[in-house]
Amino acid sequence: DSSSFSGGGAVGNREWRIDDSGISLLHRAVPVPGTSFVFDHVFNESVTNARIYGLLVRSLIRAAVDGFNGTAFAYGQTSSGKTFTMNGSGADPGIIPLAVRDIFDTAAEAADRVFLIRVSYMEIYNEEINDLLTLGSEKLPIHESLERGVYVSGLREEIVNNAEQVLQLLELGEANRHFGETNMNVRSSRSHTIFRMVIESSAKHQTNSGDAIRNLVDLAGSERIPKTGADGVRLKEGKHINKSLMILGNVINKLSENGKQRGHIPYRDSKLTRILQSALGGNAKTSIICTAAPEEIHIEETRGTLQFASRAKCVSNCAQVNEILTDAALLKRQKLEIEELRKKLQGSHSxxxxxxxxxxxxxxxxxxxxxxxxxxxxxxxxxxxxxxxxxxxxxxxxxxxxxxxxxxxxxxxxxxxxxxxxx
Ligand SMILES: Nc1ncnc2c1ncn2[C@@H]1O[C@H](COP(=O)(O)OP(=O)(O)OP(=O)(O)O)[C@@H](O)[C@H]1O
Structure with missing residues (x-):
């Protein structure tokens, strides 16, 4: 069923009309040219996070257990519901907690495989990378190697055995995250966060293994600075946020262009696009959830978000199962186990x-x-x-x-x- 989607207090001449897969702007009930968009799914405000998860993210999680890289991220104007979608509330858990539980449930069902799962949680704040799991671990550098691709050096990676352990780490990370207050949102995310799970798995009694990376990303909100009343620190943050979102938009634009005419993709212009490089245009299955405010006053921002979304929809990635050479995978696992044992040894006063x-x-x-x-x-x-x-x-x-x-x-x-x- 289609429904209209406009906020209270608006002038009332223009409103968004949505159905299951489309959204268009109407002016006095007449469609405005160039403002109709078609997507895989469109939801109104009554949707639950569980439904979004089931339709957009569950398949990525199942694929991650089979060795595919996957990324889900929320994009949209400030205060439009990105953090709510990713983290959720007690009554309506978000994409991240749902994904965490699903990963462990799916791994438990795959009785013929063994899994090693590691998590990390970072934020990009004013173009600096901070480790949300280790207080004081800030301004971490990005490196690139043949074996690991692009990675954040010094980022804590915790080996986890169950969903509860991961949810506790998430809580710890949330507490360390940069929040601020803007006119539009009393607890506005001033940083982009990337919650990452690396799922290494191998068939029992075999040495070949696969390494799949799951990125769950909550972007800071794009904003029009006068609207958010930003000055001082907030203004500096806002400029960084807008710049990196603009670069993300540029990367998506380039990627959505026809293959041969694409030219240079500016991944290196921001830390966000550099870290998400393989998710944006490489070897990954990616879901983008765009959040928008329905009120008439936000029409321009909503239109911007929808344009971003429709370009992103044109990007085609090429996902392949990651298979690591036997020795390298074993060595990596052994190194991690030694590290684990060393930590346990230190903790046990033996x-x-x-x-x-x-x-x-x-x-x-x-x-x-x-x-x-x-x-x-x-x-x-x-x-x-x-x-x-x-x-x-x-x-x-x-x-x-x-x-x-x-x-x-x-x-x-x-x-x-x-x-x-x-x-
Ligand atoms: N679907 C929803 N149901 C109930 N409350 C919601 C929903 N979406 C958002 N909210 C509430 O709206 C407010 C703003 O949402 P949220 O913080 O998720 O926005 P945001 O896009 O992450 O903003 P920012 O970019 O400024 O961090 C919050 O108080 C949140 O709890």
Whole structure:
């Protein structure tokens, strides 16, 4: 059923009309040219997060367990419901908690596979990357390597075993997040956040494994600065937010252009697009949830959001299962397990074990020294033997020539040689 979508207090001439897959602007009940958009799904304000999750995100989560990268993000004007969609409330849990539970449930159902799941949570605030799971871990750099692709160096990655553990980490991260107050939203997100789960899995009794990354992203809200009443710190934040959202828009625009004419994609222009590079135009399944305010006063912002959404819809990614070479995957897992054990060891005050390790290290060191000493002695004896053999040869030669008696000195040398020859 179609329904109209306009806010109270508006002038009343213009309103958004929506149905299940389309939205268009009407002016006195007549469609305004160039303002009709078609999407996979369109929801009105009565939709629950669970329904959005079921239609847009669940398939990504299931695919992640099978080794595909996936990303879901919320985009929209400030105060239009991005954080509510991603985090939700007690009565209506958002995409992130629903995804977390689904990942563990799906993993539990796959009885023939083993899983190693790690999570990280970061924010991009004023174009700096901060670790939301470790207080004080700020301004982290982005690096790129052949093995890992683009990654944030020094970001805490926690190995998790159940949904409750992840939800606790999320709460910790939420508490560390930058919020501010604007005219439009008393608890406005002033940063973009990326909650990431890395799901490594392999078939039981096999060494091949896959590494799938799930990004769940809550973007800061785009805004028109005069509307939000921003000044000082808020203004600086707003400029950074708008700039990085503009770059995100540019990247999406470029990606939505016809393949051959695309040219350079400006991923490097912002940290957000750099981190999400593979999700935006590479190897990932991506869902974008756009949130909009229905009120007439926000028509321009809503139109901007819808334009962003329709360009994003034209981007076609090419998702493939990630398969890591056997040795590398094993090594990685072993490294993580060692790290885990080391942490546990540190936490358990097992001095006896540490003493034992220390003693074994000392013993090993001693036997290495002993081995070096013996090698040196052997080398010295070898040299001595060579010298004596040389002298003996010379002596024999002079005997042949002169046929004289052996001197006392020469005798001593030759007897030394006999000693050496004795087994
Ligand atoms: N579907 C909804 N049901 C109930 N309340 C909602 C819904 N969507 C948003 N809200 C409420 O509206 C307010 C603004 O929403 P929210 O903080 O999610 O916006 P936002 O887009 O994340 O804003 P910002 O970009 O400023 O962070 C919040 O108080 C939120 O609880």
């Amino acid at each position: 001095e006896d074990l540490e003493q034992l390790i220390l003693k074994q290290r000392n013993d090993m060191h001693k036997s290495e020294l002993e081995r070096d000493r013996l090698a040196m002695e052997l080398e010295e004896e070898r040299r001595l033997r060579e010298t004596l053999e040389h002298r003996l040869a010379k002596q024999k030669m002079s005997q042949n020539h002169n046929n004289t008696d052996i001197s006392v000195e020469q005798f001593a040398d030759s007897s030394q040689l006999d000693v050496l020859k004795t087994p």
